Amino acid sequence: MDAILIKGSTEPLRGTVRISGAKNAALPILCATLLSDGASRLRNVPKLRDIDTTAALLRFLGRNVVVDAPEITVDPGSCSRPEAPYELVKQMRASVLVLGPLVARYGRAKVSLPGGCAIGARPIDQHLKGLEAMGCTIHLDRGYVFAEGPDGGGRLRGAEVVFDMPTVTGTENIMMAAALARGRSTIVNCAREPEIEELGRILNKMGAVVDGAGTDVIHIEGASELAPFDHAIIPDRIEAGTYMVAAAMIEGSDVLIEGAELHDLEALVAKLRMANVNVTSEGRNVRVGRTGPLKPVNITTGPHPGFPTDMQAQLMVLMCLARGESVISETIFENRFMHVPELQRMGADIVLRGHVAVVNGVDELYGASVMATDLRASASLVVAGIAAREETEVRRVYHIDRGYERIEEKFKGMGVNIERVVGAHS
Ligand code: EPU
Numbered sequence: 001m002d003a004i005l006i007k008g009s010t011e012p013l014r015g016t017v018r019i020s021g022a023k024n025a026a027l028p029i030l031c032a033t034l035l036s037d038g039a040s041r042l043r044n045v046p047k048l049r050d051i052d053t054t055a056a057l058l059r060f061l062g063r064n065v066v067v068d069a070p071e072i073t074v075d076p077g078s079c080s081r082p083e084a085p086y087e088l089v090k091q092m093r094a095s096v097l098v099l100g101p102l103v104a105r106y107g108r109a110k111v112s113l114p115g116g117c118a119i120g121a122r123p124i125d126q127h128l129k130g131l132e133a134m135g136c137t138i139h140l141d142r143g144y145v146f147a148e149g150p151d152g153g154g155r156l157r158g159a160e161v162v163f164d165m166p167t168v169t170g171t172e173n174i175m176m177a178a179a180l181a182r183g184r185s186t187i188v189n190c191a192r193e194p195e196i197e198e199l200g201r202i203l204n205k206m207g208a209v210v211d212g213a214g215t216d217v218i219h220i221e222g223a224s225e226l227a228p229f230d231h232a233i234i235p236d237r238i239e240a241g242t243y244m245v246a247a248a249m250i251e252g253s254d255v256l257i258e259g260a261e262l263h264d265l266e267a268l269v270a271k272l273r274m275a276n277v278n279v280t281s282e283g284r285n286v287r288v289g290r291t292g293p294l295k296p297v298n299i300t301t302g303p304h305p306g307f308p309t310d311m312q313a314q315l316m317v318l319m320c321l322a323r324g325e326s327v328i329s330e331t332i333f334e335n336r337f338m339h340v341p342e343l344q345r346m347g348a349d350i351v352l353r354g355h356v357a358v359v360n361g362v363d364e365l366y367g368a369s370v371m372a373t374d375l376r377a378s379a380s381l382v383v384a385g386i387a388a389r390e391e392t393e394v395r396r397v398y399h400i401d402r403g404y405e406r407i408e409e410k411f412k413g414m415g416v417n418i419e420r421v422v423g424a425h426s
Contacts, residue, residue, distance in 0.1 A: 001395065001396060001397070001398065001423070001424065001425045001426070002397040002398070002401075002420055002421060002422050002423065002424060003393050003394060003395050003397060003420070003421045003424035003425060004382060004385075004393070004394045004397050004400070004407070004408055004418060004419070004420055004421075005391060005392070005393050005418065005419050005420075005421055006367075006382060006385035006386060006388075006391065006392045006394070006411075006416065006417065006418045007367075007390070007391050007417035007418075008365075008367055008385055008386060008387055008388035008389055008390060008391070008392060009250070009386075009387075009416075009417060010250060010387075011250070011415065012250050012251065012252035012253040012254065012289075012415075013246065013247050013249070013250060013253040013254075013255050013386070013414040013415055013416065014253065014254055014255065014414065014415050015255060015256070015413050015414045015415055016255070016256045016257075016258060016413065016414075017243050017255060017256075017257055017258065017410045017413055017414055018258040018259055018410075019235040019236055019239050019240045019243070019257060019258060019259040019260055020044075020046035020047075020070075020235070020236055020239060020405040021043075021044035021045050021046045021070065021232075021233035021234070021235065021236060022046075022194075022195060022198070022233055022234050022235060022236040022237065022238075022239075023046055023048055023050055023051070023236060023238075023239075023402075023403050024094075024168070024193075024195045024236075024238075025194075025195040025198040025199070025233050025234050025236075026042065026045050026046065026051060026054075026233050027050060027051070027054055027094045027097060028094075028097050028169070028172040028176070028195070028199050029042060029198070029199060029202050029231065029233065030042065030051070030054045030055070030058065030072070030074065031054070031058075031097040031098050031100075031101050031176065032101060032176055032179075032199065032202055032203065032206070033058070033063070033074040033228070034058070034061065034063070034079075034098060034101040034102060034105055035101050035104065035105055035176060035179060035180055035206065035226045036076070036206060036225075036226045036227055036228045036229075037076045037225075037228075038076060038227060038228030039073060039074065039075045039076065039228050040073070040074050040228040040229050040230065040231075041071065041072070041073045041229075041230045041231075042071065042072045042073075042074075042231055042232075042233060043070060043071050043230070043231065043232040043233070044070050044232040044233045044234075044235075045067075045069065045070050045071065045072050045233055046070070046233075046236065046239075046405045047069040047070070047405050047406075048401065048402060048403060048404075048405055049398065049401045049402045050092050050094065050402045050403065051067075051072075052067070053088060053091050053092045053095070054092070054094070054095070055067055055072065056088060057084060057088045057095055057098060058074060060083075060084075060085070060088060061079050061081075061082065061083075061084075061098065061102075062077040062078050062079040062080055062081075063075065063076065063077045063079075064076075064077045079105075079106060081110075082102040082103075082105075082106040082108055082109045082110065083109070083110040083111070084096075084098050084099070084102075084109075084110070084111040084112055085112060086112040086143060086144075088112075089111065089112035089113075089114050090112070090114070092402070093114035093122060094169060095111075095112075095114070096111060096114050096124055096127065096169060096173070097169055097172060097173060097176075098111060099111045099127060099131070099145065099147060099173055100127070100131065100172075100173035100174060100175075100176040100177035101176045101177070101180075102147075103131060103136055103147040103148070103149060103156065103177065104149075104155075104156050104176065104177040104178075104179070104180035104181060105180060106153075107148065107149040107153030107154060107155070108146075108147065108148045108149065108153050109145075109146075109147045110144050110145070110146050110147075111144065111145050111147070112143060112144055112145075113140070113143050113144065113145060118335065118338065118373040118374045119333040119334075119335050119336045119338075119374050120333035120334045120335045120336065121334070122333070124145075124169075124170070126163050126164060126165070126167045126170040127167070127169070127170045127173045127174070128145065128147075129161070130161040130163070130170065130173065130174035130177070130187070131147055131156075131173075131174070131177060133159040133160065133161045134156040134157055134158070134159045134161070134174075134177055134178070134181055134185070135149065135150035135154075135156055135157040135159070136148060136149060136150070136156065155180070155181065155182050155224075156177055156178075156180065156181035156182070156222075157181055157182050157183060158178060158181045158182060158183030158184045158185040158220070158221075158222055159181075159185055159186075160185070160186045160187075160188065161174050161185065161186070161187045161188065162188040162189055163187070163188065163189040163190065164189070165189070165303075166189055166190060166191040166192065166216070166303040166304075167191055168191040168193055168195065168196065170191070171187060171190045171191045171196055171218070172195075172196060172199050174187055175187065175196070175199055175200065175203060175210065175213070175218060175220060176199070176203070178208070178220040178222055179203045179206065179208035179210070179220060179222055179223065179226060180208075180222055180223065180224075180226060181220075181222035182222060182224075183221075183222060184219065184220070184221050184222070185219070185220045185222065186217065186218070186219050187217070187218045187219075187220070188216070188217050189216055190212075190213075190215070190216050190217065190218050191303055191304065192214055192215060192216060192303070192304045192305065193214075193304040194214070194234060194237060194261075194264045194304070195234075196213050196214060196218075197213045197214035198233070198234050199213065200212075200213025200214065200218070201213075201231070202229055202231055203220070203226075205227075205229040205231065206223075206226040206227050206228070206229055207223045207225070207226050207227050208220055208221065208222060208223050208226065209221035209223075234261070235259040235260060235261060237260070237261065237264040237265050237308075238308065238310045238311060238376070238403075239403075239404060239405075240257055240259070240260035240261075240265065240286070241265055241268050241308070241310075241311045241314065242311070242314050242376075242379050242380075242383065242404070243255065243257050243260075243288075243410070243414075244257060244260070244265075244268065244269075244272060244277075244279065244286065244288045245272070245311070245314040245315060245317065245318050245383055246314075246383045246386055246411070246414070247288040247289060247290075247414070248272060248275070248277040248288060248289075248290050248294070248318055249317075249318065249321065249383060249386055249387040250290075250386070250387050251290050251291065251292070251293070252289075252290070252291070253288075253289050253290060254287065254288075254289035255287070255288050255289065255414055256282070256285055256286075256287050257285060257286045257287075257288060258284070258285045259284060259285070260284075260285065260286040261284070262279070262281050262286055266305060267305060267306055267307040267308065268307065268308065268311050268315070271297050271299060271307065271315065272288075274295065274297045275294050275295050275296070275297045275318065275319075275322060276290065276292050276293065276294055276295045277289075277290050277294075278290060278291065293322075293323050294318065294319075294321055294322040294323065294361070295322055295323065295324070296319060296322040296323065296324040296325055296326040296359075296361060297319070297322075297326055298326055298327045298328070298329075299312065299315055299326070299327075299328050299329070300328075300329040300331060301329065301330050301331050301332050302331060302332070303332070309330060309331075309332040309333055309336060310376050311376070312328060312330055312336060312376070313336070313339045313374075313376045313377045313379070313380035314376065314379065314380045314383055315328070316328050316339065316340075316343070316350070316357060316359060316380065317339070317343065317380045317381075317383050317384045318383075319359045319361065320343060320348040320349075320350070320359055320361060320362060320365060320384070321361055321362065321363075321364075321365070321387065322359075322361040323361050324360070324361055325358060325359065325360050325361075326358075326359045326361075327356060327357075327358055327359075328356070328357045328358075328359060329355060329356045329357075330355050330356075330357075331355065334355065336374065336376075336377070337352060337357060338372045338373060338374050338377045339372055339374075339377035339380045339381060340352055340357060342368075342370040342371065342372060342377075342381055343365075343380075343381075343384060345368045345370060346365045346366055346367070346368050346370065346384055346388055346392070347362055347364070347365050347366045347388075348362060348365060348384075349361075349362050364387075364388070364389055365384055365387060365388040365389070366388055366389050366390065367385060367388045367389060367390040367391040367392040367393075368388075368392060368393075369392075369393045369395065370384075370392065370393070370394055370395070371394065371395035371396045372396070372399065373396065373399065374399065375399045375400065375402050375403045375404075376403075377399075378394060378396065378397070378399040378400045379400055379403070379404055379407070381394045382394050382400065382407065382411070382418075385418075386411070386416050386418075393424075395424070395425060397420065408420045
């Protein structure tokens with residue numbers, strides 16, 4: 001297994017970093033190709049392990065997928081079994097995003113339940129409830145969801161679906177199902193992430209009529225057939241946010257982040273500014289730096305446009321160096337503090353009380369061997385290593401490779417002393 005080695009420094013970060021396409025936009029859009037019988041082309045797709053897993057799943061489903069980064073084409077091929085096996089779903093829980101498209105397109109689907117994951121239980125009851133409202137019969141057997149369209153595999157019916165809580169992949173699954181359903185669907189209490197707006201754009205390009213994506217109520221008029229599409233994926237706001245935090249770690253830093261949409265990062269930017277970080281928009285780029293000491297800020301994660309849970313670990317790392325106490329509350333996932341014990345080993349002063357972490361800033365962090373079993377937690381440890389004294393080794397880098405394209409090269413471009421050690425551990 002690879003490791004990442006970072007030699008921490010007090011040297012300010014300088015330079016430019018270009019943001020890749022958004023992982024969490026590309027995953028549902030790749031699954032949306034299942035809704036059409038034509039060849040679709042996605043551009044600006046990040047080169048990541050989760051994208052490879054999705055490509056493998058589409059191939060298993062009979063699609064001809066050609067990956068020529070940053071482009072992917074998906075040709076229809078023929079689907080002999082609308083089925084997502086455990087072997088693929090267990091590698092990436094977003095594989096559940098094929099459920100809506102498969103049952104809408106083929107009248108039936110067999111998809112492995114994703115199971116729990118490192119950050120929490122993450123049930124999919126809302127996805128299933130939505131499909132049932134559209135006339136699906138659902139039964140669970142030996143770890144699989146079996147879904148069948150009305151009257152033994154017929155076309156789904158448009159329906160009103162009211163979610164108990166905003167769910168990102170749940171909203172996406174039901175949007176894709178509704179795009180091929182007969183009649184109009186109304187989805188209430190939707191997640192409002194920019195990635196959902198992006199999926200709405202795709203479904204409109206394909207011929208469904210989607211209105212309200214990005215708000216909490218989405219209306220969709222289904223089409224009997226959907227066309228293929230050609231689309232460039234939006235930039236990854238969480239990758240951008242991660243580099244913004246990194247650029248704030250060391251006083252005197254000044255980094256230009258290319259392709260970051262400030263509009264999609266408002267909650268993070270507000271907190272960074274309160275923490276004494278300079279964030280300025282320069283066209284489609286963002287300049288981030290810091291000239292004075294870090295001030296502590298409190299954060300509570302929430303559904304978009306609230307503070308993203310996917311940025312909680314990184315912001316906590318920043319608060320480890322602030323002058324004073326910050327209170328960080330995680331409200332989305334019950335187990336998303338795996339970075340805390342690792343940061344404590346690096347000298348951070350953090351007290352955990354259930355879903356709340358109280359961070360007291362320290363003067364400096366120390367390098368250590370660390371690891372985490374969650375993508376964002378792992379990335380936060382790299383960010384911590386940048387400003388830590390001496391060397392930090394981040395193990396289990398495959399988690400980072402799920403969601404950050406060429407992270408070590410991008411940090412090198414900002415002057416960080418970082419390298420990947422291939423096969424460092426068995
Ligand atoms: N929930 C349910 N039932 C459901 C669905 C969700 O109880 O049927 C709960 C979850 O347990 C959680 C909350 O609702 O407490 C929100 O979960 P959501 O469904 O929105 O999460 P997700 O769709 O599984 C996506 C991202 C995550 C991101 C979360 C929250 C993708 C592929 N994944 O997950 O991204 O953290 O939304 O914003 O879009 C990551 O990229 O590292 C990552 C984990």
